[in-house]
Amino acid sequence: MIRINWKHAAVALAVLPFAALLFAWIGFFNVGASTGHWKITDWFLHFAMRSAVRTYALAVNEPERLPVEAIKPAAGHFARGCAICHGAPGEPRSPAAMNMLPRPPDLSYSVGEWQDAELFRIVKHGVRFTGMPAWPTQNRDDEVWAMVAFLRALPDLDVGSYRELAYGNAGAPELHTTSFGGAVAECGRCHGADGAGGGPATPLIAGQSEAYLAASMEAFAEGRRASGFMALPAAAVDAAEIDALAAHFAALPPQRHDAGQEVAQDRLERGERIARAGVAAAGVPACLGCHGADRNPLYPRIRGQRPDYLAQQLRLFRAGQRGGGPFSHLMTNAAKGLTDEDILDLAAYFATQDDPGR
Amino acid sequence: MLAPFALCGCSGVQSALDPAGDESAIVANLFWVMVIGGAFIWIGVIGTLLFAISRRERPVSDAGAGRLILWGGAVFPSVTLLFLLAFALWLMPGLRPFATPADASMTVEVTGKQFWWQVAYRLPDGSRVAAANEVRLPVGKRVEFALESDDVIHSFWIPALGGKMDMIPGRRNRLSLLATKAGTFRAPCAEYCGTSHALMAFSAVAMEPSDFDAWLAAQAEPAAGVSGEGREAFLRNGCGACHRVDGTEANATIGPDLSHVGSRKTIGAGILPNTEAAIASFIANPGAIKPDAKMPAFGALPAAEIDAMAAWLKGLE
Numbered sequence: 001m002i003r004i005n006w007k008h009a010a011v012a013l014a015v016l017p018f019a020a021l022l023f024a025w026i027g028f029f030n031v032g033a034s035t036g037h038w039k040i041t042d043w044f045l046h047f048a049m050r051s052a053v054r055t056y057a058l059a060v061n062e063p064e065r066l067p068v069e070a071i072k073p074a075a076g077h078f079a080r081g082c083a084i085c086h087g088a089p090g091e092p093r094s095p096a097a098m099n100m101l102p103r104p105p106d107l108s109y110s111v112g113e114w115q116d117a118e119l120f121r122i123v124k125h126g127v128r129f130t131g132m133p134a135w136p137t138q139n140r141d142d143e144v145w146a147m148v149a150f151l152r153a154l155p156d157l158d159v160g161s162y163r164e165l166a167y168g169n170a171g172a173p174e175l176h177t178t179s180f181g182g183a184v185a186e187c188g189r190c191h192g193a194d195g196a197g198g199g200p201a202t203p204l205i206a207g208q209s210e211a212y213l214a215a216s217m218e219a220f221a222e223g224r225r226a227s228g229f230m231a232l233p234a235a236a237v238d239a240a241e242i243d244a245l246a247a248h249f250a251a252l253p254p255q256r257h258d259a260g261q262e263v264a265q266d267r268l269e270r271g272e273r274i275a276r277a278g279v280a281a282a283g284v285p286a287c288l289g290c291h292g293a294d295r296n297p298l299y300p301r302i303r304g305q306r307p308d309y310l311a312q313q314l315r316l317f318r319a320g321q322r323g324g325g326p327f328s329h330l331m332t333n334a335a336k337g338l339t340d341e342d343i344l345d346l347a348a349y350f351a352t353q354d355d356p357g358r
Numbered sequence: 359m360l361a362p363f364a365l366c367g368c369s370g371v372q373s374a375l376d377p378a379g380d381e382s383a384i385v386a387n388l389f390w391v392m393v394i395g396g397a398f399i400w401i402g403v404i405g406t407l408l409f410a411i412s413r414r415e416r417p418v419s420d421a422g423a424g425r426l427i428l429w430g431g432a433v434f435p436s437v438t439l440l441f442l443l444a445f446a447l448w449l450m451p452g453l454r455p456f457a458t459p460a461d462a463s464m465t466v467e468v469t470g471k472q473f474w475w476q477v478a479y480r481l482p483d484g485s486r487v488a489a490a491n492e493v494r495l496p497v498g499k500r501v502e503f504a505l506e507s508d509d510v511i512h513s514f515w516i517p518a519l520g521g522k523m524d525m526i527p528g529r530r531n532r533l534s535l536l537a538t539k540a541g542t543f544r545a546p547c548a549e550y551c552g553t554s555h556a557l558m559a560f561s562a563v564a565m566e567p568s569d570f571d572a573w574l575a576a577q578a579e580p581a582a583g584v585s586g587e588g589r590e591a592f593l594r595n596g597c598g599a600c601h602r603v604d605g606t607e608a609n610a611t612i613g614p615d616l617s618h619v620g621s622r623k624t625i626g627a628g629i630l631p632n633t634e635a636a637i638a639s640f641i642a643n644p645g646a647i648k649p650d651a652k653m654p655a656f657g658a659l660p661a662a663e664i665d666a667m668a669a670w671l672k673g674l675e
Contacts, residue, residue, distance in 0.1 A: 278599065280611050281508075283652060289599020289610065296595050298658075326658035330596070333654045 033101035045102075049127060056125075057117040063145055066116065069308065070146035070201035071153055072165055073229045076190045077143075078150060079166035080173040080232050082107075085131060088166070090159030100131050111151045119148045137226035139321040142312055144228075146201065168197060176236050183241040184248060186233045196255035200308040207254025207355075211297035214246035215325030225323040254355065256304040263348045271349025274342055282337030287346065290330065298327050303353035311347035314338060371544040372517050378539040378564060379519030384452050391445065399438070406430065453521065466493060467504045470512030470525040472551060473558040473648060474614055474627040479574060480504075487578045488602065490614035491627045493545070494563045496570035497537045505531040513549035516562045522548050537564035542623060553650040559628025580605025581618050581674040588670025591663045595656065603674065613653060621675040638668035 023029065037045065079088065085104040087093040097104050111119070124144045126134035135144055157165070167173075170185040170193070177183050187205075190198040195206025205213060219225035220234035221242075237245065278286040290299045302310060316322040317335035324331075338346070369376040377383040418426075469476040479487040493516075495501045505514050507525040514533065515522040518541070523533040547558040565573060584605040592598070598608030604617035619625075622632055626648055630636040640647055641664050642657040656664065 278610060278612060283612060285596075285599035285612050286610055287599070289608075290596030294594060296659075299596065330654045333652065334599075 033099065036101060042102075045129070049130075053114075053118050053121050053127075057115065057121045060117040060120050062117055062120075066149035066152060067142065067146050067201065068149050068153070069199055070142070071150040072197075072199040073190045073202055074143070074146040074150035075162070075166040076168075076173075077147065077229045077232065078154075079189075080236075081228075089154075089157050089162040097131075102130055104131060107151060108155050111154060116148055116152070119151055120144055123147050123151075136228040136231045137223075139226040139316075139319075140228055168192060173233075174236065176238075177241075178238060180241055180244055183237045183245055186237055187245060187249065189233075190229070191249075194255065195249045195252045200306055201312065202306070203309045204255050204257065204305055205249045206252035207301070208250055209297045209299070209301055210246045210250035212300045212325065213250055214243055215298055216300075217242045217246065219324050219328075225325075225328070226321060254304065256354070257306045257351045263352065267345050267348050268352060270342075271345035271347075274346055275349055279337060279342065284337045284342070285334050287334075287350075291350075296327070298325055301355050302350050303355035305350060307347040307351035310350055311343050314343045314346065318343075371542060372546065374517040376518060378537055378541050378543065379516075380536045380538055381453055381520035382518055383538070384449050385521060388446065388449055392442075395438075395442070463499070465502045465504055466495070467506070468493065468514060468525070470505075470507040470509075470514070470547070470551070472509050473547070473554040473651060475558075475560045476508075476611070476614070477560075479577075481574075485578070487574060488604075488611075488615040489577060489618065490616075491624065492561045492563065492622045494565055494570060494573060495535065495537055496567040497540050497564050499567060500534050500536045503533045503535065505533060510551050511549050512547050512551045512558070514545070515548040516543055516545040518543040519562060519564070524549060540564050540566055544628065546628070554648045557627070557629045557648050559624075561623040561628060563623070577618055581620065583620070583670065583673030583675065586670050586673055588666040588668075588673075591667045592670060595659060595663070595667075597667070600653070616671060617674060619674050620672045632672070634665070634668045634672045637671050638664050641667060 036042070083091055084094050085097040085100070086107045089108065093104065093106060114122070120141075122132065124135050124138070124141070126132045154162075166189070168189050170189040173186065173189060174182060177186055184193075187195075188197070190202055191205050192198060195208075196204050216225065217234050217237075218239075220227060220230040221237075221239065223231065274284065275287040275291075278284045278289075287302075290296070291302050313322060314335050317328075317331045318338055320332055322328060322331065374382055375386050375389065377386045463482055465480040467476075467478040467480055475491050475493075477489040477491070477493055479489070481487070503514065503523070505523055505525045506529070507527045509527065511527070512525040513522050514525055516535065519537055520533070520535045523531050525531065541564055543562045543564070545560050545562050547555055549555075551558065581604070584603065589603075589606060592603070593606065593608060598606065598610060600610050600613035602609050602611060602615045602617060604615075608616075614627075619637075620632070624630060625632050625636045626640050626644075630640065630647065642659075643655045644651040644653040645655060
């Protein structure tokens with residue numbers, strides 16, 4: 001009779017990794033998705049995933065409220081990037097997605113199982129060992145929150161309102177467009193055929209400087225300007241179409257931000273002071289030095305632009321996360337010394353200005 | 359063998375031993391008295407040492423040793439140090455003449471910034487002439503400097519004219535200097551202030567009073583070349599958001615005043631010769647010349663545009 005002592009246990013432990021390696025090398029373990037997991041494996045993986053999302057969500061800083069004003073570009077992104085696996089109102093999941101392991105949930109039903117911070121965590125970072133990808137950039141929490149806001153709205157959307165939100169008047173997105181008309185439709189889904197759609201968080205592009213539009217699209221497509229919303233359509237359009245698209249939207253009649261709410265007079269005055277003279281003590285240059293009339297066409301026209309968009313771009317510049325064309329580093333320097341209040345003052349001021357050159 | 363290197367410090371545009379001002383003359387004077395006096399004392403000490411180790415027929419008596427210690431070890435050093443202290447204290451009023459009011463004709467305000475100098479000549483009639491990275495002063499007239507800093511501690515030092523004075527954020531330090539010889543001198547920042555501290559200097563130019571008055575009057579007006587070619591590129595690319603050029607809409611104070619940049623001795627605060635090529639290279643990539651400089655690179659502009667701006671700036675005399 002063999003007596004098992006600590007020596008046997010030690011030898012078994014030492015041999016175990018090699019046995020595991022041998023097992024994997026022989027290749028008997030079935031990695032096919034067709035048969036599914038064992039019930040216990042399935043339970044364990046989901047248990048581990050839900051626990052991890054719950055725990056990591058504790059470290060997420062939630063905004064005071066979800067950015068519901070930004071759900072239109074989020075809906076457009078959902079239609080292009082998410083609906084193929086998760087389905088959408090009037091559009092069931094693709095049969096290809098139904099055979100994934102694990103099967104992607106129909107979000108119209110399952111989104112209610114998660115807290116906002118948990119959804120943020122999943123959308124931003126994706127889920128390992130599933131098909132769920134991370135957000136295209138890790139620097140745009142504002143976009144991820146917009147997506148969370150859209151997901152909250154999703155269960156209540158009927159087919160018509162979903163399509164209105166996600167497609168505008170441009171029809172469903174294409175994976176890659178090869179025609180100019182298709183490319184214009186890609187832009188128009190969020191920006192509108194008139195270059196003035198998309199809601200408060202989306203920039204007006206009608207009448208924008210042509211050189212700036214082209215440089216920005218290249219920057220989005222090449223990842224030099226971080227945005228999940230823009231990375232997909234910018235990559236879906238042929239690079240050869242970019243100049244024509246820029247010319248098309250630059251030539252559209254400029255649209256002005258429609259001031260929906262009254263802005264306090266002292267805010268406008270503070271904004272104008274910074275725009276004209278900068279904040280010398282904080283090293284903030286005068287905005288109009290570069291954004292005035294007759295300037296380098298690679299500097300964008302910002303007078304009459306939507307204030308929410310302007311403020312968000314200034315915050316991104318200040319954090320060093322904006323990127324963009326060949327002169328975007330000028331703004332990274334310029335925005336460093338701005339306070340939160342300065343940013344709101346400037347956004348309000350520029351939104352109410354007419355651009356004589358536009 | 360080291361003497362030639364050491365002697366390099368005795369003259370030149372950045373030497374305190376080649377004085378061109380009354381304060382630096384006092385400092386140089388004190389230095390030579392100390393060095394020569396120190397040399398004599400050193401000879402005396404070595405002589406005493408040789409005497410102590412030399413072979414003698416009979417040893418020094420106890421009384422003789424006691425006298426040597428008393429006179430050589432106590433009386434002589436005390437008297438010498440007393441005289442040196444009195445001499446130095448006697449020189450002090452001349453070194454920092456705060457009590458004597460400076461000729462109130464002009465105050466030069468110099469503000470240290472990372473990594474350049476903002477300069478303004480405040481005239482008795484209240485007007486202000488802005489400049490940067492160069493200080494000019496008339497020979498034979500005492501000039502008062504008001505020294506400040508916008509960011510970290512810098513130190514203002516024109517070795518050929520006088521001693522150092524720190525520039526401290528939130529304080530206004532005073533210094534008065536009297537140049538006695540015309541000339542151009544180099545003045546380095548004398549307090550570590552960041553990555554490009556060693557690349558932060560300015561030129562101090564002492565001029566005959568009549569020349570100085572003519573120069574200052576010209577500085578108060580726009581430069582002759584201000585409407586020339588290149589101005590358009592300067593404004594179109596937003597340079598006016600940080601710089602001022604008198605006679606144009608550019609009127610900002612974040613970066614150096616460029617109204618008369620073409621007449622300055624150097625570019626980039628004392629580090630490059632003032633040539634069109636140097637100006638163009640600074641515009642294209644300031645960080646390569648001056649690490650951590652606040653000015654962003656404009657290398658993405660077409661070279662022809664940069665050259666046009668450089669030629670225009672060089673023409674602002």
